[in-house]
Structure formats: structure tokens, C-alpha cells
Amino acid sequence: MKIKILRSQTNTHQEYTLPDGETTLLKALTHIKATQDATLTFSAGCRASVCGTCAVRVNGREKLSCAYKVQDGDIIEPLQYHPVLRDLKVDKQPAKKTLSTSTAWLHSFQEAAQNHADEKMSERQTDCILCDSCYSACPVLAVNPDFIGPFALTRAYRYSVDKREENVKGIIDNIQSNGVWDCTLCGECTAVCPKGIDPKMDITMLRSTSVQQGYEDPSFSQMSFGTPDFGGGGFGF
Amino acid sequence: MVDILVIGSGGAGLSAALTAKQEGASVLVVGKSYPTTSQTSMAQGGMNAALGNVEEDHIASHIADTIKSAHGICDENMVRKMCADGPQVIEWLEQLGVPFSRLDNGQSGISSVAQRQMGGASAKRACYAQDYTGLKILHTLYDNCLKEGIDFLEEHYLLNLITHEGTIKGATFLDIRSGEVVKIDAKSVVIATGGFGALYHGYTTNAYGSTGDGIAAVLRAGGAVSDMEFIQFHPTALKHSSLLISEAARGEGGYLLNSDGERFVDEIKPRDIVARAIFEQFEAGQEVFLDVRHLGETKLMELLPQEVELCRLHEGVNPVTELVPIKPVAHYTMGGIDVDDVLEVNGIKGCFAVGECSNAKIHGANRLGGNSLLEITAFGKFAGENAYKHAMFAKSTPADDTQLQKDKAHIEKIYSQECSINFYEERDKLGKLFYDQVGIVRENDKLEHALHEVITMQVALSKMGIEDQATTHNQNLIEFLEFSNALLLAPTVISSAIARDESRGAHFKRGFECEDDERFQKHIVLQWNKDAQ
Ligand SMILES: Cc1cc2nc3c(=O)[nH]c(=O)nc-3n(C[C@H](O)[C@H](O)[C@H](O)COP(=O)(O)OP(=O)(O)OC[C@H]3O[C@@H](n4cnc5c(N)ncnc54)[C@H](O)[C@@H]3O)c2cc1C
Ligand code: SF4
Ligand code: SF4
Ligand code: FES
Numbered sequence: 001m002k003i004k005i006l007r008s009q010t011n012t013h014q015e016y017t018l019p020d021g022e023t024t025l026l027k028a029l030t031h032i033k034a035t036q037d038a039t040l041t042f043s044a045g046c047r048a049s050v051c052g053t054c055a056v057r058v059n060g061r062e063k064l065s066c067a068y069k070v071q072d073g074d075i076i077e078p079l080q081y082h083p084v085l086r087d088l089k090v091d092k093q094p095a096k097k098t099l100s101t102s103t104a105w106l107h108s109f110q111e112a113a114q115n116h117a118d119e120k121m122s123e124r125q126t127d128c129i130l131c132d133s134c135y136s137a138c139p140v141l142a143v144n145p146d147f148i149g150p151f152a153l154t155r156a157y158r159y160s161v162d163k164r165e166e167n168v169k170g171i172i173d174n175i176q177s178n179g180v181w182d183c184t185l186c187g188e189c190t191a192v193c194p195k196g197i198d199p200k201m202d203i204t205m206l207r208s209t210s211v212q213q214g215y216e217d218p219s220f221s222q223m224s225f226g227t228p229d230f231g232g233g234g235f236g237f
Numbered sequence: 238m239v240d241i242l243v244i245g246s247g248g249a250g251l252s253a254a255l256t257a258k259q260e261g262a263s264v265l266v267v268g269k270s271y272p273t274t275s276q277t278s279m280a281q282g283g284m285n286a287a288l289g290n291v292e293e294d295h296i297a298s299h300i301a302d303t304i305k306s307a308h309g310i311c312d313e314n315m316v317r318k319m320c321a322d323g324p325q326v327i328e329w330l331e332q333l334g335v336p337f338s339r340l341d342n343g344q345s346g347i348s349s350v351a352q353r354q355m356g357g358a359s360a361k362r363a364c365y366a367q368d369y370t371g372l373k374i375l376h377t378l379y380d381n382c383l384k385e386g387i388d389f390l391e392e393h394y395l396l397n398l399i400t401h402e403g404t405i406k407g408a409t410f411l412d413i414r415s416g417e418v419v420k421i422d423a424k425s426v427v428i429a430t431g432g433f434g435a436l437y438h439g440y441t442t443n444a445y446g447s448t449g450d451g452i453a454a455v456l457r458a459g460g461a462v463s464d465m466e467f468i469q470f471h472p473t474a475l476k477h478s479s480l481l482i483s484e485a486a487r488g489e490g491g492y493l494l495n496s497d498g499e500r501f502v503d504e505i506k507p508r509d510i511v512a513r514a515i516f517e518q519f520e521a522g523q524e525v526f527l528d529v530r531h532l533g534e535t536k537l538m539e540l541l542p543q544e545v546e547l548c549r550l551h552e553g554v555n556p557v558t559e560l561v562p563i564k565p566v567a568h569y570t571m572g573g574i575d576v577d578d579v580l581e582v583n584g585i586k587g588c589f590a591v592g593e594c595s596n597a598k599i600h601g602a603n604r605l606g607g608n609s610l611l612e613i614t615a616f617g618k619f620a621g622e623n624a625y626k627h628a629m630f631a632k633s634t635p636a637d638d639t640q641l642q643k644d645k646a647h648i649e650k651i652y653s654q655e656c657s658i659n660f661y662e663e664r665d666k667l668g669k670l671f672y673d674q675v676g677i678v679r680e681n682d683k684l685e686h687a688l689h690e691v692i693t694m695q696v697a698l699s700k701m702g703i704e705d706q707a708t709t710h711n712q713n714l715i716e717f718l719e720f721s722n723a724l725l726l727a728p729t730v731i732s733s734a735i736a737r738d739e740s741r742g743a744h745f746k747r748g749f750e751c752e753d754d755e756r757f758q759k760h761i762v763l764q765w766n767k768d769a770q
Binding site for chain 2: 052
């Protein structure tokens, strides 16, 4: 079995031969590093799909290396829209910034009655492992590096629906610029999330909460109705 | 100079950082990866606290269960403190926004947190968030660290602690990105670098990076380690990948069956007993399976969605309809950095150790499921407070560059080191050696043999340099350093196991099958003899 991996130093796809048999991509990468090429660089931790370290692109699609079974001819590349540090290793420090900007935390705690149904309100969202796959898939990040992006918005959503949050507006205020309205609702993030999270839906929900809080779609107010351009962009459909 | 340098950003490190920051200290958290990628993310089953939300429970019962599981070698005062802190810590996490699983009991606050049974517990005591308990606690702690504006330095690998006259001064790190060795000065240091289960490479549920780096650094700095022989084997890891199937699977009613389809042990007994029972089945030529089919798809997907997915992916079986092949593997290291009752490292003033790297004498010879998440949060907070107290009175003169220069030279030397033996192969060998010879059932000649092999490996280390000569982002170098640390800790585990001619908790030795309180109801503490260096 042969796979190709994009090497950063040469900017070419290097071919590696793997022993036959079913294996996860992470095992394959570890095997290559241990036995064929110690310079191949990638990140990994738990090997159980839960630490979020090992996301890469396989044939143009985001995958967790530890959860993907390698196939002959696969082409492996680093995540998009992240500075490539070396080979498959990218810079994930921007997450700290987007999470901070979106103030994705409880702003003001209040004790609340909670039941099983309340738990379900944000169960999926709190499954997020910060693997960055959704960022790599999001077309907005190609044009606007300041976009807060899918996982930070999903996280903001998580706290905004928490009954323990007394100050939902506090969260909503901080996701207006480069936030909920900049998303094109293309759904790419949802399609690649290994945890079955639906950031697009979360963003839609945050938009409606924003409206309830008195915000409006900025592209609406800025839009010139004199031109026939109703498609795409910030309109959001 | 920062007041408090926290090394390691798992649940223990983040709890310490948050608490110290809230006390008013300046805090810097440094880790070799990113905070949210820490092994804490892997904890599935739950976190103990005697809330009594599901059935009657008392802090006293939690204490009693923990002491019983420890087999006579815990510090009962420390156990009391941790268990008594349990409900408050859940309250703290609740206020931070941890999304605990809930009961439909019409209650508010922590009274509605759901609880499940874990092995060795006399009540349904483990609070959980589906089967992502560690992940959800870790991420919520991280969100709160960002909220508090705590500084983080990612991708910095701890090399050594800096001490002066027995007092901590800071630490040296390899900046993995730039390849530079840097020194960070601090008034207090909290080590929270996790356990050393990765010594059992290939035969452990642990993440790759759980190589005991912090413990090794403490040894080199003159601190002590203790109880290194006590390594917990988790009964139910997937047979081929060693990935964990949480104890909750048995707590919720899963069975263990052998190839003949027979049950052979009470599944909710403590881990050491269940692991040994499985090992005996293996010796008798049987395979062992986890059977959760009778729980039904709805319940499984509700309670153990992660495990169901892991079984499908890594074992090719569907637990809803099929048996899951399992084996016991190394899971948790009870021993570690020897600390006193304020978590200060034995031998280094102002340096605190907390979490799986530390031996706060809570777990003794065997840890109860759910007690580690409690320990890292309860004692993480405690370490943060104590580090702050020390920092208030500590001198702020930084250490000189001696250690920094030494470490720079050491790294340079590794680059030029001969590379005729592949250390990755040796890492595999060490893992297998430990599983076979320092495993669930031990024997003195096997242990002696293992010690001999490890010493041979240590001697050969000088021929195991790195092939990758890049200065920046050199993962090959990091893995070499991790392996060196594992090799440094390996003899401490084996020698303690040899010294302990008895069976107690997770340490079981053939020929010495009973507990021998008279000779061995004590901790085996090891420290490097500085004069001999
Ligand atoms: C699969 C699995 C399931 C588990 N389930 C449960 C459970 O249900 N309940 C329970 O109570 N316990 C459970 N445990 C145990 C528990 O998760 C761990 O004991 C606990 O999370 C350890 O936390 P920690 O903060 O001490 O260390 P870790 O989370 O391991 O964090 C260590 C930190 O130190 C950093 N570090 C390490 N070396 C260096 C270095 N050289 N330089 C810089 N930084 C470094 C790492 O990057 C990391 O940030 C489980 C463990 C595993 C593996
Ligand atoms: S939302 Fe999904 S894809 Fe995005 S970081 Fe979280 S887990 Fe990864
Ligand atoms: S739906 Fe929005 S956030 Fe998701 S990928 Fe598309 S533009 Fe990005
Ligand atoms: S290694 Fe942790 S998610 Fe893949």
C-alpha cells in the first residue's frame, strides 16, 4: 500500500510504502516515523479520537488520523488556513485567540434547576475536541482570517443555552463582528466534524438569539437594493 | 519572574492555575502540547464525590472505600481531605459551567448531577458527563483560564528544574517550535505533568506523552519518588489497540465472559482483582470478552457512545450485537513524586506536585475509579493555594544560568550522538518487557531479568541518537527525550517491585501472595544519591 504525504520543506508529496493490512492513519504515520523517515513530523496524543491533536486532510477532506483507516493512494496534507509549522503539524495557537474573542465561557453564574433535557441542549456542542477540522474546512477563513470561526461559535452557543448563564447578552455582544453574520452557512464545518457537531446550526441559532437581543444582520442594513446582487456573501442563504 | 509557574496543563495544572490566579498571583502555564490535548481529555467514566444524589451516600463511606482500596498504605488524613472536598469541588466545577449529566429529580444546582457506580464504590458516587467526563471538565477549565486571562506557553518541553540550596527557582524548557533552550524564573513551581503509564508502550490506555517527564526531572533535581511499583492495570482495554472501555460499562451492568461463555468474576470488584482474574483466564488459554449486548442499543448509545464508536473503529465489532474482545493493560500510576501534606515535593522547597505525577498517598496500592479526576481538581486547587502561599514569601532573585548552559550542551550533544540503534524499536521493546515481566502478576526472577534488560538499554542510550537533524519542530528529539525519561523511571519501578516481597493491591507477586504488614506496610521512597553522581 502506498500513500503520499505533503512535506513542507520541499513542498512536494512524498510517497511512502506501508505494510499490507488494515491500519489507522496515525499508526501508519508512527510506523513511517519509526522505521522509514524520522523527519516526518505530525502531532498525536490520545489515539482515541478525543484529544483533537491529530487532524489532517486526507484526499482534501479533514480526518482525525487516529480514526481514519488508510487506503491505497491516499494523499495526506496538513489542515488549511493554519500556518504550517512543519509537514502535517500546523499552528493551533489561533484557537486561543478566537475562543477569547468570542468570550466562550459562563459570564455570570446563576444556580439553576437542570434536568436531563437541559443536559441535552448542549451535549453535542460540549463534545467538541478542538481538533480544528471545521476551521480547515471553512471558506470564510480563506478570505477573513479574523473570522471567529465555527468551533468558537459553537462554544459560545454552548454557554448561551446554559441555564446557569445569567448574562446571555454578554456572550452575544462579543460574537457580532467577525462572528455570526460572517458565516455563509455553507455547512462545510458540519460536514467534516468528527464529533457530529453542527456548528452551522449553532450559528443559525446564535443569529436568532442575536436578533432577539436587538442585533440585526449587518449585511441587510448595508445592502444596496439598487444592484441585482442578492446572491451569497453576507446575506446568508 | 512569575509568582507561579505551572508545568503541565491537564486537569491538575489548570485547576492549580485558576486557583492561584484567583488568589491574586501572576501565573504562567507551560506545557509540551496544548492544554486541551492533555490526557485528562481521555477520562470517560466519572469523578467521585459523595453527593448522595441517586442513593444514600456519605463522605465517610467515600473515605472508607478509598482506604480499603489503598490496602493500608495511604495517608488517611489526605484521603479524608480529598473526599471531604469532593462536594465543594463539584460545586466549583458547576459554577465554572461543567456540563454534568443530570437527573430528572426536580432539583437545582449540584443536587441534580447524575451519579453512577464505579468498581469498589459502596454507592453510586461518580459524577459524569456522558462518557466524556474528563474532556468536558478539561475544556471548561480551559475556557475559564482564558476568561481569567491566564498566560499559556504551549509546546515547551520541560527539561529540568532549577534549584538553589534546596529551593525551587524555576525550570528549563526546550521551545519545541524554535529549538531553543529557555529558562523560566518563578517563585513557586507546580508540577502537573501526568503519570508514566506510557512506559508500557503498546500496552497502555495512556496517551503517547505520559512518559513521566516531571517525575524524572524531580529525581534529577534531588527530589524523591515513592510507591513506584504500584501500577494499575485496567481490566477492560480493547484487545488490539489497548484503548479503554470505561469501567462504567461494567458499572452499568456489563459482564465479562471467557471463550466458553462463562462469567468468572464479580465484575464490579476493584480493578486489581478483576485484572488478575482476567490474567488467570489468559493463562488457562481462554480469551476474555466484555458483553454489553443485554443493555440494548438505546442505553449503550446514551451512556457509552464513545466506547461503542471505538469498538467499531478499532476492533471491528459492534457492542450492541457482538462481544468485545478485551485485555487488561497499564492504566494509572499510583506512585510518583513524593510530596508532603501540603503537596510540597520531598526535597525541594517551593516546588509542589499534583495529579497523576504526584504521590499524595491517596490511592495507596490501588486507585478507585473516579478518584483521579477528584484528586486532580481538589488537590489542583490545594496546590495552587499552597504555591501562592510560598510565593508570597519567596525571594525574587533569579537563579544563574548554570542549568540553562548544562541543558543547552546536553541538547547539542544529542544531535551529534551516534544513532546506530533505533530508539523507537527500543521503546516498543521496553513496553513489551514491562507488560510481560513487570505486569499484572510479578515474579522476582522476571523482575531481575527486566532490570538487567533496562540497564542494558540505558547503557545503549548513547548509541540511540536522533536521525532528524532539524533544529525547529523536532518531534524526533522530543520523543527521544521522553524515552530517556521513561528509561530513567523504569529501574525505580522494577527495584521497588523487587523490594516489595509481598502482594498488595495492584502489586501481586508469585511466591509472596499475601500482604505482609509487618515488613511492608510502608512506602518505598527512592532518591538519587547526589554524592554518588
Ligand atoms: C483512557 C483513560 C480514562 C480515564 N478515566 C478516568 C475516569 O473515568 N475517572 C478518573 O478519575 N480518572 C480517569 N483516568 C485517569 C485520569 O484521567 C488521569 O489520572 C488524570 O487526568 C491525570 O491528570 P493530570 O492533570 O495529572 O495529567 P495529564 O492530564 O496527563 O496532563 C499532563 C500535562 O503535562 C504536560 N506535560 C507532560 N510532560 C511535560 C513536559 N516534559 N514538559 C511540559 N509539559 C509536560 C502534558 O502536555 C499535559 O498537559 C483515565 C485515564 C485514561 C488514560
Ligand atoms: S466543532 Fe467539530 S470539527 Fe470543529 S473543532 Fe470541534 S470537534 Fe473539531
Ligand atoms: S457554515 Fe459558516 S462556519 Fe461553517 S464552514 Fe460554512 S462559513 Fe464556515
Ligand atoms: S490522537 Fe487524539 S484525536 Fe487523534
